Amino acid sequence: MVNHKIQEAEQNLLHIYNRFPVTLDHGEGMYLYDTDGKQYLDFAAGIGVTGLGYGNVELNEALKAQIDKLCHTSNLYYHENCGKAAKALASACGMDKVFFTNSGAEAVEGALKAARKYAWTKQSGRYEIIAMEHAFHGRTVGAVSVTGHAEYREPFEPLFPGVRFAVYNDLDSVKALVNEKTCAIILEPVQGEGGIRPASREFMEGIRNLCDAQDILMICDEIQCGCGRTGTMFAWQGYGVKPDILTMAKAIGNGIPVGAFAVTEKVAESSLKPGDHGTTYGGNPLACMAVGKVMEIFEKEQIVEHVKQVSPYLIQRLDELVKRLDCVVERRGKGLMQGLVVTRPFAEIHQKALEEGLLVISAEGNVVRLLPPLIVEEKHIDEMIEKLEKALTF
Numbered sequence: 001m002v003n004h005k006i007q008e009a010e011q012n013l014l015h016i017y018n019r020f021p022v023t024l025d026h027g028e029g030m031y032l033y034d035t036d037g038k039q040y041l042d043f044a045a046g047i048g049v050t051g052l053g054y055g056n057v058e059l060n061e062a063l064k065a066q067i068d069k070l071c072h073t074s075n076l077y078y079h080e081n082c083g084k085a086a087k088a089l090a091s092a093c094g095m096d097k098v099f100f101t102n103s104g105a106e107a108v109e110g111a112l113k114a115a116r117k118y119a120w121t122k123q124s125g126r127y128e129i130i131a132m133e134h135a136f137h138g139r140t141v142g143a144v145s146v147t148g149h150a151e152y153r154e155p156f157e158p159l160f161p162g163v164r165f166a167v168y169n170d171l172d173s174v175k176a177l178v179n180e181k182t183c184a185i186i187l188e189p190v191q192g193e194g195g196i197r198p199a200s201r202e203f204m205e206g207i208r209n210l211c212d213a214q215d216i217l218m219i220c221d222e223i224q225c226g227c228g229r230t231g232t233m234f235a236w237q238g239y240g241v242k243p244d245i246l247t248m249a250k251a252i253g254n255g256i257p258v259g260a261f262a263v264t265e266k267v268a269e270s271s272l273k274p275g276d277h278g279t280t281y282g283g284n285p286l287a288c289m290a291v292g293k294v295m296e297i298f299e300k301e302q303i304v305e306h307v308k309q310v311s312p313y314l315i316q317r318l319d320e321l322v323k324r325l326d327c328v329v330e331r332r333g334k335g336l337m338q339g340l341v342v343t344r345p346f347a348e349i350h351q352k353a354l355e356e357g358l359l360v361i362s363a364e365g366n367v368v369r370l371l372p373p374l375i376v377e378e379k380h381i382d383e384m385i386e387k388l389e390k391a392l393t394f
């Protein structure tokens with residue numbers, strides 16, 4: 001399908017994204033509208049970004065007021081929003097200290113630097129990072145270095161040295177790579193781009209034990225699976241396995257570009273110090289207003305409680321599709337982070353879903369990825385199933 005508006009726009013945009021043939025205009029709650037006024041039920045939320053949906057009045061009013069007051073101070077001057085957002089985020093994610101970034105990839109970069117600096121401070125001689133096959137951690141060079149898809153890495157090699165890849169959910173494969181040079185193990189508690197694969201409890205616990213035994217740092221990337229998505233505020237809390245470093249982004253700003261990494265007191269004491277790291281925009285008053293407000297709204301509106309209540313219904317309706325349709329072979333996921341493994345080409349399903357007015361995305365090629373705004377209700381799930389079934393069976 002040729003979309004002339006997109007063709008025109010791309011005259012001056014580097015052609016990097018294979019954009020869908022829809023030009024979005026505005027959003028309201030669970031719905032997005034294109035420039036022709038067509039309505040789409042949103043089961044993608046960007047890519048798990050707009051957890052609170054669209055047009056949240058309280059959030060938008062706070063952001064508008066902040067723009068009128070002050071958007072930038074550089075980090076040479078303290079702004080109250082920054083401390084408030086860090087306090088709210090640290091409390092939500094159960095960590096001690098927070099550093100704000102502008103994106104997820106930057107949060108991963110910071111986490112890797114924090115881990116290397118920790119080993120350097122301890123003079124342990126450790127520098128190797130163990131990452132997981134099928135992992136996705138972002139597009140900057142450091143983040144690509146730990147991304148578990150060879151095709152994302154190879155064009156940019158040589159990358160950040162000392163990275164080894166283990167098989168996700170296979171503790172023995174991790175053990176086989178651990179040695180006296182291992183500095184950190186990085187993983188997503190639920191792999192997103194890698195096809196919506198939740199870690200097993202044994203895997204998370206096993207990694208924690210390996211790390212504890214040898215003073216290796218455990219880094220959890222919760223950029224996609226964090227912020228209420230899986231039915232706990234952060235996914236690690238659902239496993240009861242706390243990382244030493246946690247990366248966040250996507251939903252913590254509900255669309256305002258902001259990420260963060262958080263560390264425990266133990267890491268903070270022996271890691272990045274003034275001069276080691278920084279960012280011009282990171283932690284600016286506008287981004288921090290977004291994070292502070294999002295955390296406040298999550299608490300006030302009991303978003304996590306809502307995810308816990310509504311996700312069994314989504315799972316039930318998706319499991320019915322697996323039973324009913326030959327082209328749907330498996331459902332995987334946790335909470336409102338769900339994937340359907342399909343045997344038909346995603347491009348066809350997607351095209352039909354768009355026609356039906358439904359936004360979904362793919363993961364790892366043959367997985368229909370469902371990441372609705374967390375404010376989704378049963379009636380939206382019913383509407384999605386009806387549209388998706390049409391898209392799967394046309």
Ligand SMILES: *Cc1c(COP(=O)(O)O)cnc(C)c1O
Nearest residue numbers: 103104105136137138192223224
């Ligand atoms: C999206 C994502 C990133 C990268 O975040 P950006 O904001 O796009 O840089 C990193 N890790 C995971 C798990 C992600 O889903």
